[in-house]
Amino acid sequence: MKNFSCLILICSILISCKRDKYTTWDTNMTAPLVNSELTVEELLQSENVIANEDSSLKIVYSSELFSITTDSFAQLPDTTFELSASLENLELPNDTIEVRITMGEIMRNSDNFIIQALYNLHGSPSPFSASTSIEVSGESFDFSMVELFDELTLDTGVAEVVLSNEMQYDLTNIQFQLGNAPQPGGDLLISDTYSSLAKGSTISETYSLDSGTVILSDLVGQIINLNVSVNLIAGVTIIDTSEYISAKIIVKEIKPSEAIAVWPDQNIIEVTDEVPFASNVTIDFKEATIRGGELYFEIESTINDSIFLTYTIPNLVKDDVDTFSVDVVVPPSTDSSEGNRTTLIKSYPMTGYHFTFNGLGYSTPTLDDDEINKYVTKLTAKIKYTGEKKRISLSDRLYVKAQVRDLLPTHASGFLNNKIVSSGPSVVSFEAFNQIKSGQFDIEDVNFEIEVDNGIGGSAEAEFLEVKGTNFKGEEVLLDFMGNETMEINSAKYQGDIENYRTEHITTTKSLDPNNSNIDDFIENLPKEISYNVNVELNANVPNPGERAIVENDTPPNFIHYLDEVKARLNMEIPLSIVTDSLVLVDTLDFNLNTNNDNEVESGKFKLLVNNGFPFDANTSLYFMDETGLIIDSLWIDQTITRGTVNNSGVVSSPVQSVIEFEISKEQMENIQLASKLYIEAGFHTFDITNPEKEYYKIYSHYSFGVKLVGDFKYQFSN
Template identity: 25%
Template structure:
């Protein structure tokens, strides 16, 4: 039942009657009776409708898909910050002419220290910078030319050309490396994690001839910082990655609670999706079902997650084709029934992952794209067939009648509820008025007069006919003033099973409670 809709239509009905009154010279009270709203109370209203399917025998099935974990192992391949210092000085007194080179030693390749046996041969830089500090101990400007033939963008190598003024750290510049392809073989298949580089330092063509004393010249400090690959290829080594204990939130049962609840059947499929171009092995452990409302916890017991082997993903046309490992848990290979019957709002887990457990089986052809890793999805299927003493459905709806002055003229009245119950259990209804401080300030239903009797059932506890009854909910002006103060209405429906031994109940797609609400009010019409 959507109580919010009922109240809105109630206020509109009163407002319409008030605005259509005839002119008079007196005040009088009138009794008004009329329909307010028709609605249906269905378990779909409390658990998202799109989650339900119907089996061949008409029983509702709750189907839920949630992401439990996403382990971004691409972070294993981040290139470490690397700084190198090159000096270009003369060992003897030397007279330099404009444009004359000072190169004494040939340039050396730059090798990144990645550790863990990682050997990369190619990459695309997503983000990163090259910061260079230039110093010149000669009294005239020097020209610096730096070429990285294996670092290319749009097919063109990275070339840096600067004029260095005299002085220590006389020029400091940062060059973005975003989007550059990088050949990490130094131009040959025998090298990994290495780039080639060449330097040229010369006296500026516009400088004056100068005498360079021994030990003077240029000092270049190059810092490769914050380099994050968009793509990497090579061998990623044999690494072990701990999965520290973490929590995944579930919102499936946030409006549902029960006493002595136990499902008759359920399945939980873990889909482990590998987006990485490398093999993995590992285990998930310490998986717990947490119900923070009842402060209860159930640890998952199964051998299915203790030794998991996951094949590598594949790539085609610069796209990742992930591999999927499916692990199915049911009541025969796990304690999945009490695990889900705990009605968890959180799952906790931990584990470990081993990268390339069999070594370099790809021949330096492991690959990874940015923001990829191992994703763990949980597919839960719950046939709505269970045993319970009772269960509670609740929902919260916002309201705001602060500025509706016409409510002040209502003296008293009743909500008259005509109810048809097609469920195999009694429904005890209550609606709480909640103010802007999230404090309950009133309730709408009268205890003892808020029970909708269960439908008529056969010996298998299947509803064969609905029950009918009428409820009266009295209210006065004071209760209406509390409605005006309220910001939310919390509706609770406690569904009580037959006693003393509650039978197994199946919820069918056809089960619902039909509600017709009629308003009967005494209303004061005032002369203006």
């Protein structure tokens, strides 16, 4: 197996190279340019490199692969309560009007001379005895309801006529009618005949008024005919002109279809509705606490009066006491004609409320009536008494759209059913090999696992559709799971309100080794990024427990908290025991070739002194770059940097120094003097990577790698 650890180590070495302080020199003197000694302390500055008890090293690396939020599994649906209706009813208050016809009025208007003679004897006994019938006709009286309305068209209504005989004479053949003023001419509302009304008695008749009947505020009541049976006994019958017949008109239960009226307080629309989730909602929700979302109101009214609208969701409560309810005042429309309407749009936040989706079960203390995926709305629209006359009709319409939308749960419970959530295709960085440019190496051993931390209350199954590594050269290796692409993920544990509904996370791992995957090839490709495509199936092979279990169980089948996600990581541990062939590491250092301005470097040499305390040979190239990173010159040779001396235990006992010389021409020197960066490329190898008996070398904490670059220059002095 190719070993990644050594590469990282050598890479870290090059990164840690430091330049000596620059000095001045004279002709024929050697000047140090870069001097660095990589010690174990510097090596261990890498948080990924850890020393074992025997001082050998290992690479420990962890990288996030993917994460899936709870909103991907449990999205609360938008729901809409929509009402477009004319008014259910309109009501006007009952009203009573009473008139009286006295005996004196009857006597004055009578053609009977006997009756006329008695008119002036009020309070005196009759001077004679007589028995006669007096016919009375043409008596009329006005009723005014102008303080209540100007005009109304009935939907339904009742008028009650009460006649009381407060005289000492019996009445017969009473013909009565009631109609709109003027009479004659106005529409008749009531016309009836009562055969008799004994003295001291009362009769009452109730009349249903026809739908569509128009009633004006000014009414006229008429006695078309009335017979008074007068029996006089001389000296006994006392003449009383104040005796009267009472006619009482009671207008009640008036529900107009249209009226210009002073309207009393009344509810014009009352609706209680159970709102279910849409049929395509695949989640069975029991309850949820809301961290975001709103009630969106859109209201249109053609009613020529202010509408006081109350919308309540009794299933939505804050702090166990505050039921969600909003009050909206809809301004009056100018008139009821088409196109003339008032439009009002409002929204109300629902953050902090707890939603119990138990439908009508909210009103009962037990769980017997509880449902799932339902809630109740109550809408009341009312008009209030203002003392002003307004035209309102049953054809007026009120449109209400109440939308619960964009809900985000803090926590929720129920059964999330079988749901597949995809993560990817996506790419994540893999930084373990960032300093390795190219090459081959063989890892003796590697421990690699996919770790899933599950904060969702539900088991799941992950299917790795594709995991692919790409190195710096663009070469790709597809991770082969050898037919075992799935991973079972255990459910988080329910903690309820003890932990504010946060869940107890459960970690599941899937180990990869050469027996169940091609993980060695995958790692030895030195990936700099990993692309993946994963499906996570919640409740895979888990049946729906049914509504009663969802409602009644103390521990819900599924539960989520928005802070508790599903996260997957790639964990890798590689002992630094490797064989390498042309493993190329790179590093970039600051560089500044200081010279005396009065002198000019004509030519010279660079010497690269390397004390190699690692068990690998190497070769190197140097590239000089300007401030923009552009390479302006280079030095390279094939000379080998010899590995350290290795004892019989495979441990470096002493470093070996290699000296590499570079001849620098005057033209090259002029270029190098412009450089501000030194780019070093080193290739390490053991030259036995294909040998089946190749030897793996461990890397120990006492290994070091010294690098010194010096210059030996020839100067031309100025006059």
